[in-house]
Amino acid sequence: AQKITQTQPGMFVQEKEAVTLDCTYDTSDQSYGLFWYKQPSSGEMIFLIYQGSYDEQNATEGRYSLNFQKARKSANLVISASQLGDSAMYFCAMRASSGGSNYKLTFGKGTLLTVNP
Amino acid sequence: DGGITQSPKYLFRKEGQNVTLSCEQNLNHDAMYWYRQDPGQGLRLIYYSQIVNDFQKGDIAEGYSVSREKKESFPLTVTSAQKNPTAFYLCASSIVATGLQPQHFGDGTRLSIL
Numbered sequence A: 001a002q003k004i005t006q007t008q009p010g011m012f013v014q015e016k017e018a019v020t021l022d023c024t025y026d027t028s029d030q031s032y033g034l035f036w037y038k039q040p041s042s043g044e045m046i047f048l049i050y051q052g053s054y055d056e057q058n059a060t061e062g063r064y065s066l067n068f069q070k071a072r073k074s075a076n077l078v079i080s081a082s083q084l085g086d087s088a089m090y091f092c093a094m095r096a097s098s099g100g101s102n103y104k105l106t107f108g109k110g111t112l113l114t115v116n117p
Numbered sequence B: 001d002g003g004i005t006q007s008p009k010y011l012f013r014k015e016g017q018n019v020t021l022s023c024e025q026n027l028n029h030d031a032m033y034w035y036r037q038d039p040g041q042g043l044r045l046i047y048y049s050q051i052v053n054d055f056q057k058g059d060i061a062e063g064y065s066v067s068r069e070k071k072e073s074f075p076l077t078v079t080s081a082q083k084n085p086t087a088f089y090l091c092a093s094s095i096v097a098t099g100l101q102p103q104h105f106g107d108g109t110r111l112s113i114l
Helices: none
Strands: A003-005 A009-012 A019-021 A023-024 A032-039 A046-052 A063-067 A076-078 A088-096 A111-116 B002-008 B011-014 B020-023 B030-035 B044-049 B064-065 B076-078 B087-094 B109-112
Touching: A003 A088, A009 A019, A019 A111, A032 A063, A032 A076, A046 A063, A046 A076, A063 A088, B002 B087, B011 B020, B020 B030, B020 B064, B020 B087, B020 B109, B044 B064
Parallel strands: A009 A111, B011 B109
Antiparallel strands: A003 A023, A019 A076, A032 A046, A032 A088, A063 A076, A088 A111, B002 B020, B020 B076, B030 B044, B030 B087, B064 B076, B087 B109
């Protein structure tokens, strides 16, 4: 079974500063993918970034980067130069490529990020 | 623009009534999914479909039903057997069901009990 743990229910950051959102995972699969999604108060789930378990380089997408530490089973999201529009709930999710549950995303409980002006 | 359209945005259900949530995608994705989100929680999988005319139960399928008659459409019916239907429902799709491609989501439907 897969499990995602996000230990920070809420985080605050000043505008223009960087922030790290923590995510640890647990799986027995060797091949898996890690995803981060953003959910604004309006509710839509926006895909941000993806990291494969065999990728040697950390993923980056604009102001988002994923700090992937495989041995520690962590996949932290780093947002650089925070903007007011970054205020939202952020979910870490995992998908395994083998076994009986490879079709679904397993989500953490999320971290609510508030960007202060 | 390619994307996933869910309707309605808000839905109210009376006791004993079945209601159907619509999900349409024009991304040409084979796989589609329905998730339920309760307040302060992550998403839980209700049903998924890998191809047309095929669908499988997820983790919390009881009280729900789906159909997949067209590639673009994956409606979810919340039946009267679902005793606690108040939640936010999100539809998603991906290129295929297996593998590590991301799932892309619609804007969601909020269902409440009258």
